[in-house]
Amino acid sequence: MNETPSGLAPDELAAWESFIRMEEILIGRLSRLLRADSNMSASDYLVLVKLTEAPDGEMRFLELAKIVEWEKSRMSHQVSRMVKRGLVAKRECPEDARGAFVVATPLGYKAIQDAAPMHAQHVRRLFVEALTPNQLNTYARLSQRIMEHVKKQAD
Amino acid sequence: MNETPSGLAPDELAAWESFIRMEEILIGRLSRLLRADSNMSASDYLVLVKLTEAPDGEMRFLELAKIVEWEKSRMSHQVSRMVKRGLVAKRECPEDARGAFVVATPLGYKAIQDAAPMHAQHVRRLFVEALTPNQLNTYARLSQRIMEHVKKQAD
Numbered sequence: 234m235n236e237t238p239s240g241l242a243p244d245e246l247a248a249w250e251s252f253i254r255m256e257e258i259l260i261g262r263l264s265r266l267l268r269a270d271s272n273m274s275a276s277d278y279l280v281l282v283k284l285t286e287a288p289d290g291e292m293r294f295l296e297l298a299k300i301v302e303w304e305k306s307r308m309s310h311q312v313s314r315m316v317k318r319g320l321v322a323k324r325e326c327p328e329d330a331r332g333a334f335v336v337a338t339p340l341g342y343k344a345i346q347d348a349a350p351m352h353a354q355h356v357r358r359l360f361v362e363a364l365t366p367n368q369l370n371t372y373a374r375l376s377q378r379i380m381e382h383v384k385k386q387a388d
Numbered sequence: 389m390n391e392t393p394s395g396l397a398p399d400e401l402a403a404w405e406s407f408i409r410m411e412e413i414l415i416g417r418l419s420r421l422l423r424a425d426s427n428m429s430a431s432d433y434l435v436l437v438k439l440t441e442a443p444d445g446e447m448r449f450l451e452l453a454k455i456v457e458w459e460k461s462r463m464s465h466q467v468s469r470m471v472k473r474g475l476v477a478k479r480e481c482p483e484d485a486r487g488a489f490v491v492a493t494p495l496g497y498k499a500i501q502d503a504a505p506m507h508a509q510h511v512r513r514l515f516v517e518a519l520t521p522n523q524l525n526t527y528a529r530l531s532q533r534i535m536e537h538v539k540k541q542a543d
Binding site for chain 2: 240241244245247248249251252254255256257258259260261262264265266268279301302303304350353354356357358359360361362363364366368369370371372373374375376377378379380382383384386388
């Protein structure tokens with residue numbers, strides 16, 4: 234099969250573009266709605282979801298960066314902004330070389346609890362209702378397979 | 389079917405989580421690789437792809453914000469950062485009420501041309517190779533359907 238200038242075969246490139254354009258538009262739309270409804274960025278929301286799902290609402294800084302696959306510098310800027318707004322706090326562990334914790338504050342819990350129902354409505358309207366139940370199951374199964382594949386790949 | 393606290397049925401929520409976790413990890417990984425290979429953020433890359441695909445490498449500011457579904461303020465910050473780095477330039481249109489253009493500079497074209505082959509290799513390894521050709525076609529078709537659905541929905 235011929236390769237495009239990108240080094241992908243035409244149908245591979247078309248598949249990637251279908252996915253990435255959908256991703257840009259869906260995530261862009263959800264981010265815009267989140268900002269309008271709850272005055273949070275998608276990154277604020279993601280960090281708060283991960284922390285509030287963790288035991289005691291806290292996670293080591295490095296572990297947090299790792300599960301969302303962000304560079305340390307990006308997470309560091311993000312956490313600083315959220316500390317200033319009172320959504321999270323840092324808890325240093327001087328006696329533990331594994332590093333500081335990031336903790337969701339009561340304000341952080343409240344922010345995510347207030348935002349989640351509206352966010353879920355947008356997810357239903359924009360994503361769930363786009364597909365039939367069978368299509369949705371297929372899409373979930375293939376997404377899962379891609380995620381497992383990515384996790385197995387070294388950088 | 390019972391609803392979860394999020395207001396989605398359990399299998400709907402599971403489908404969304406499969407998608408969004410994969411998206412976080414895949415886009416996080418690709419962004420990190422893009423930064424390491426080419427010293428660009430995913431936003432830099434996206435803006436340059438859209439501009440260099442457009443006729444004459446330029447697009448109206450508002451049109452650019454619209455196709456990626458970003459708020460105007462986010463695009464404004466992004467364009468300012470890229471102007472400082474010489475990747476894009478602004479072209480004002482005083483006689484035209486439809487607003488300023490954003491233009492890819494020769495440096496912007498070079499940046500995207502240098503970055504694209506490495507990016508394509510990562511896309512192949514992390515995304516294309518995760519699925520069989522049939523699965524990839526199905527995934528592309530369903531992604532396309534979601535995108536068309538999102539575009540039809542008002543905010």
